[in-house]
Amino acid sequence: MKWKDFLRDRLASLLLWGIFIIALEVMLMAVSQPFLQIYIGVGIPLGFLVDLCLEFHKKKKFYDRIEKQAEEMEQAYLLPEVMEDADFLEGNYLIQFLKVMEHSMAEEVKRYRKDHEEYKDYIEMWIHEVKHPIAVGKMIAENHRSEAMESMEEELQKIEDYTEQALYYARSYNVEKDYLIKEVPLQNVVAEVLKKNKKTLITEKIKIEMENLETTVYTDNKWMEFVVNQVVGNSIKYRSETPYILFSAVRKKEQVIFSVKDNGIGISESEIKRVFEKGFTGSNGRGKQKSTGIGLYLCQKLCRRLGHNILLFSREGEGTEVRIIFPVGSYYNER
């Protein structure tokens, strides 16, 4: 709270008093009453000023404290909980109302949070349930090999992929930590993803190259597999005539850069900035290949939660490269 603002707030009352005193002074001058003249001209303004100072001090103390608390608190909406009583009337009224407001809001937030948690739990449970029939379906397809079953298996694989996406979507919103960071060779992650996609990769004759994948990073295995699977899925979807995918890793002083590079159809310059947006389907995604606009969005979200960075470079007609950057902390190096 500043003097200037405080005074401006009191401007009307100050002016009114000013005019009143000057008028009195003029009248007193006419009846020549020097003593009263001094009393009114000096005493009253002085008293007024002292009163003003006291009020300003009181309010300044109160509001400054709130301001400081608001800055320090992470959840500013809990402010009324920590406010101390004011030593003036309106301040106490204010606190009272704020407390009522805060309570009702806390209730509301709690209700939404609970709903959200329940919904998330339901989704996770549902996903685990649905995996069972998928497993049975795959088993049946394997046991009764035929052309129809092969095609059925492909569809089952798609269902599985979408299910997986839903699971990680639910998890990406989770507040608590449900991942496990450990040292993982990138090779393992890539191998799992390639095995998962081997059918398409082999039949579509997509060439696979790997460089330096013995490099290890600190990450959650499952989450990383999911992320790389999304990226590889895109490389497969938007492949060119003679497709290849190159997986490579570079260890720098402070980071490991893992790159997945393809020679696919690429992304136009105008769209490249938006690829990580939720629900964004570029002209590629709206074309003959269907896209949900969730894949890369989720990748970025999961990477951020794990403390990795994900970048995408692309040129239309030349290919796309996705880089995942794993910071290497000195903590790990010292071990």
Add this chain to the structure above:
Amino acid sequence: MKRILIVEDDEKLKKELAYFLCHNGYETKELEKYDTPVEDILHCGCDLVLLDINLPVVDGQYICKEVRKQSDIPIIMVTSRNSDLDQLISMNYGADDYVEKPFHPQILLARIAAILRRVNKGKESPEIIECGGWQLDVAKRMARNQGMEIELTKNEWNIVFFLAKQKGTLVTRDALMSYLWDSEMFVDDNTLTVNVTRIRSKLESIGIKNVIRTRRGQGYVMEDKEKE
């Protein structure tokens, strides 16, 4: 023949799993009741247990822990829960491996084979595959013919091994590649051709000729009998 005990409460999956494993050279036994699973597993006389985590009466992880206290029988946990933490718990309870639903049947098969191989290491004499006049030494990854030996690289070995297991029948390029990929060798078409050529010349150098035949556009056949 190795016997596998299937502990799975879903009838349909149990049936399909049994069918699948039977057709891939295993004998299977299924658990019908789940009131005393630990005792049933301990007294089943099987070589490996496929254990589902979500079971009606007792939790699979608990069963695993209890069984492990008394027996070293290999256990593969099957689960639809998918997180590193679950995996960690299962492994800590003494499971030998862990597969997630929906698993790929062939990968399940590969894992079963791997565990059985590991368990039986040392117990059985090193396996030799007889290929009609010449042999494959599984332990040493070598081809042998009349006292001559040649070492094969990992890639080459896997190709020869897969062909030899199905000798006399056509193995499609896709099936062969799919097998190699499962063993984490992500070869492409050209690499496969190059590898097969190299294998041929290696085998020829120890006097094994014309055993791998190419069927144009289809795949390879390993001859059942050596034809000179």
